[in-house]
Amino acid sequence: MSTPNAEPDLLYSEEEEALRAAVRDLLTDHCGPAAVIARTESDTPYDPALWKQLAEGMGLAGLLIPEVRGGQGASHREVAVVLEELGRAVAPVPYLTSAVVATEALLACDDAELLERLASGRTVGALAVSLTTAPGAPFATARVEGGSLHGELTSVADAVAADVLLVPADDDNLYAVAADAVTRTPRIPLDLTRPLATVTLDGAPGRSLGPAEPAVRRALRAGAGLLASEQLGVADWALTETVRYLKERKQFNRPVGGFQALKHRLAQLWLEVVSLRAAARAAADALTTGHDTGLTVAVAQSYASPVAVHATEEALQLHGGLGMTWEHPVHLYLKRAKADSLAYGSAGAHREAVAGLADLPIPASG
Structure with missing residues (x-):
């Protein structure tokens, strides 16, 4: 307790x-x-x-x-x-x-x-809300007309893989809709390992599950908080593989990883990944205990995205010409990190949430 x-x-x-x-x-x-x-x-x-x-x-x-x-x-x-x-x-x-x-x-x-x-x-489920929606942001809804659902919902992650879609509607209810009752049009995402689709409902039948607003907010908050752990995995792979490669790659008959400038870059990246681990673990623990959940999740996401992107960008660059090849997997991690940086709200959106939750004034632009 x-x-x-x-x-x-x-x-x-x-x-x-x-x-x-x-x-x-x-x-x-x-x-x-x-x-x-x-x-x-x-x-x-x-x-x-x-x-x-x-x-x-x-x-x-x-x-x-x-x-x-x-x-x-x-x-x-x-x-x-x-x-x-x-x-x-x-x-x-x-x-x-x-x-x-x-x-x-x-x-x-x-x-x-x-x-x-x-x-x-x-059974695979998917919430029919755009992947970029932050926990506190407005979200698109389907229309209820004549007892069926109509409308178009964009950028729904893993909709093509889903068997059932959870669709928020304009009557403030969340509906369960069989995936084969809607049209799912795949879109080409940056991250090819997490497909996106546009979901078109044209008279689709649905079963009401309950109020949409609290269900969607709870789902997006958990998604944002636990996404930080996925981003930690991406960043940790990038750091580990880059260190391993620089120990093996030789230039002027010595390991490239021994060069002082690269040591400094890797040390900085290590500090960032360690801090990301703490933020991600705190978010997971807050979701478990219910203590300061909103603030802890917002802090984790405001930090996780920049670190994951930085780690994969460094991995790509420090792998040299090898990292630029399609056969090397580093591009998969860079694309995942870039796509994740927009998922469930950008780092900027979460920083604004932190400011509001911690009662901090947002600096004026200009």
Whole structure:
């Protein structure tokens, strides 16, 4: 039981480290860089076989879902560990969108049927809200006309992979809509491992789940907070691989990593990644305990995006000509970091949220 003055627990438990090891082993065997690159060149960037192993085989789709609803009854801390590893592998699976965002919306509505379906991993859900929507920002809604849903919702992440869409409507309700009852038009995103689509509803039937506003806000807040853990995984991979490469790459018969200027750049990057780890862990812990959640999530996201982008940009540059090749996976991480920097609100939007929540004046521009 948390107390109002409880300090956040930023350390990993033994159970969390064991979970990390199991997820990393699976991704090492089934989600290598070459396979991910090959998928981005195909018409099916989403990897259903990997999703089945993660969701059904390991039961990770239901981590946030209570046991009485068929889930694992775990916390956001365990989900954060999974997302770190998925970020390290830029895994093309809808884990963040289904097991976190859609699940949180359904938890707010306490819809037993859909929660049990998502917990099993055999159903993929997606919240039909633009991926760039910040937790406190307005979001587009469908129109309710004659008992059915109409309208167009853009930039919906993993809509093509979803079996059910959670659609907010202008009557202030959230509706469950079968994915095959709508038109999903894929859009070419910067990050090919997380597909986007425009969802067109033309008289689609839907089942009301409950009030849309609190469900969407809860879902977007959890998505933003746990996205920081995915960004941590991306940044940590970039740092680790860059250090490894610079130890092996030689120039003037000495490792490039021994050059003082590069040491300084790597040291600065290490400090940034360590700080990102603290911010991401704090966000996951706040989502678990409910203590200062809004502020802690906003702080994490205001910091995570710039660090992940910086880490992948440095990785690309410090890999030299090799990093510029399509065969090297660094471009996957740079694109994921860039796309994530806009997901669930930009760093600027979250800084404004921090200012408001902490009662700090926003500096005047000009």
